[in-house]
Amino acid sequence: MNVTPELCLVIPVLNEEGNIAPLVACVDAVLQGVAWEIVFVDDDSRDGTRAAIAGVAAQDPRVRLIHRIGRRGLSSAFIEGAQSSLAPYIAAMDGDLQHDETVLPKMLAALRAGDCDIAIGSRYVDGGGIGAWDARRAGMSTLATWLAGIVLRTPVSDPMSGFFMLRRDVFARAARKLSAMGFKILLDIIASLREPPRIKELPYQFRTRVSGESKLDAGVLRDYLLLILDKLVGHIVPVRFLLFAGVGALGIAAHLIVLNAGLAVFGMDFPGAQTLATAVAIIGNYSLNNTFTFRERRLKGWRFFGGLVTFSLISSVGAVMNVNVSSVLFGAAHSSWLYAGLLGAVMSLVWNYAVSSAVTWRR
Ligand code: GDD
Ligand code: MN
Numbered sequence: 430m431n432v433t434p435e436l437c438l439v440i441p442v443l444n445e446e447g448n449i450a451p452l453v454a455c456v457d458a459v460l461q462g463v464a465w466e467i468v469f470v471d472d473d474s475r476d477g478t479r480a481a482i483a484g485v486a487a488q489d490p491r492v493r494l495i496h497r498i499g500r501r502g503l504s505s506a507f508i509e510g511a512q513s514s515l516a517p518y519i520a521a522m523d524g525d526l527q528h529d530e531t532v533l534p535k536m537l538a539a540l541r542a543g544d545c546d547i548a549i550g551s552r553y554v555d556g557g558g559i560g561a562w563d564a565r566r567a568g569m570s571t572l573a574t575w576l577a578g579i580v581l582r583t584p585v586s587d588p589m590s591g592f593f594m595l596r597r598d599v600f601a602r603a604a605r606k607l608s609a610m611g612f613k614i615l616l617d618i619i620a621s622l623r624e625p626p627r628i629k630e631l632p633y634q635f636r637t638r639v640s641g642e643s644k645l646d647a648g649v650l651r652d653y654l655l656l657i658l659d660k661l662v663g664h665i666v667p668v669r670f671l672l673f674a675g676v677g678a679l680g681i682a683a684h685l686i687v688l689n690a691g692l693a694v695f696g697m698d699f700p701g702a703q704t705l706a707t708a709v710a711i712i713g714n715y716s717l718n719n720t721f722t723f724r725e726r727r728l729k730g731w732r733f734f735g736g737l738v739t740f741s742l743i744s745s746v747g748a749v750m751n752v753n754v755s756s757v758l759f760g761a762a763h764s765s766w767l768y769a770g771l772l773g774a775v776m777s778l779v780w781n782y783a784v785s786s787a788v789t790w791r792r
Pocket of ligand 1: 503570613
C-alpha cells in the first residue's frame with residue numbers, strides 16, 4: 430500500500446482564520462479520488478489561524494501545520510512546506526480563497542500526462558483575469574512582469590503567480606540555488622533551473638478577497654527588486670553589499686552637497702562645514718541602511734540610537750583605515766592618486782559592511 434500522498438498543497442497563511450475551513454472544503458471537493466495533503470505554513474498569525482487549522486486537522490489527518498516564529502515571506506514558507514513533504518507533486522496556493530481551486534485537477538492532469546514540468550495558474554492568458562484590482566495594482570503587476578522577463582529565459586505570461594504545481598524532482602533541481610527572498614517563489618524557481626522548464630499555463634480568474642486582508646506593502650516591492658538583482662548578480666556579489674555600497678554612494682553625494690551649501694550658502698568655515706557634512710552623511714547612511722539594507726533586522730526605538738553610535742564608531746575606524754592605506758599607497762608605493770584613493774575607499778567600504786552587519790545589525 431502506498432501511503433505517501435501524491436499531491437502536497439503548500440499554503441502560506443498569515444491571519445487567515447476565516448478562510449481555513451472553507452478552503453480545505455473547496456480543495457477536498459475538487460480533488461476527490463486524489464491522495465492529497467495540505468501543509469499550512471503559518472508565520473505566527475495573531476488571529477485564530479492556528480486554532481482554525483487545528484480544528485480542521487482534528488477531523489482530517491491530511492491537514493498539517495508548520496508554525497514559524499520570527500520568519501516572514503511567502504517564498505521561504507513555500508520551500509519549508511515543500512521540503513516537509515515527500516509527495517511527488519507539489520502545489521503552491523494562497524490561503525485566502527483568491528486562487529481558483531478548480532484549476533488544481535487540470536494542473537495535476539497536465540503533470541501526470543508529462544505535458545510539462547510546471548503547471549501555472551495564469552491571470553494573463555485567455556480566460557484568465559485579475560478581478561477587482563484597481564488600476565495602480567494592475568499597473569504594478571504589469572511592470573513587475575516585464576522586469577521578470579530579464580531573469581527568465583523562457584516566456585511566462587504570469588511569472589508573479591503564486592498558484593502553480595510542479596514535480597518534486599524539478600523543485601529539487603532548483604532548491605539549492607533559490608534566493609528564497611520575498612513573495613515570488615515561482616520566478617525564483619524558474620530562474621534557478623539550469624534548463625528552462627517546460628511550462629503549461631492554465632487560465633484562472635483572480636478572485637476578490639472576502640475575509641481578512643492583503644499583506645502586500647512597500648516591503649514586498651523592495652523584496653521583489655532584490656530577488657531580481659540576486660538572480661542577476663547574486664552568484665558574484667551579495668545583493669546586500671550592493672545596497673550598502675549604493676547607500677554609501679548616496680552618502681558621498683549628500684556630503685558634497687552639504688559641504689558646498691555650508692561654505693557657499695551659509696558662509697561656514699571649512700572645518701565646520703566639513704563636520705556638518707560628515708554628520709549628515711553618517712546619520713543619513715545609517716538611517717537608509719537601517720530601512721533598506723537591513724530591513725528585516727531593523728532597529729527601532731532606543732535601539733535605533735544605540736545602532737547609530739556603533740555605526741558611527743565603525744565608520745570612523747573605516748575612515749582612518751582609508752586615509753592610512755591610501756596615504757601609504759600614494760606616498761611610499763608611488764601609486765596614482767586615483768588608484769590610491771579608490772583602493773582606500775573600497776577597503777573602508779568592505780570594512781564598514783562586514784563589521785556593521787556583524788555588530789550594528791547582528792542577527
Ligand atoms: N506564511 C506566510 N508568511 N504567509 C503569508 C505571508 C508571510 O509572510 N504574507 C502573506 N501570506 C499569505 C497570506 O495569508 C495569503 O494566504 C497568501 O500568503 C497571499 O497573501 P496576500 O497578501 O493575500 O497576497 P496578494 O493577494 O496580494 O498576492 C497574491 O497574488 C500574487 C499575484 O500577484 C499572492 O498569491 C502572490 O503569491 C501572487 O503572486
Ligand atoms: Mn490575496
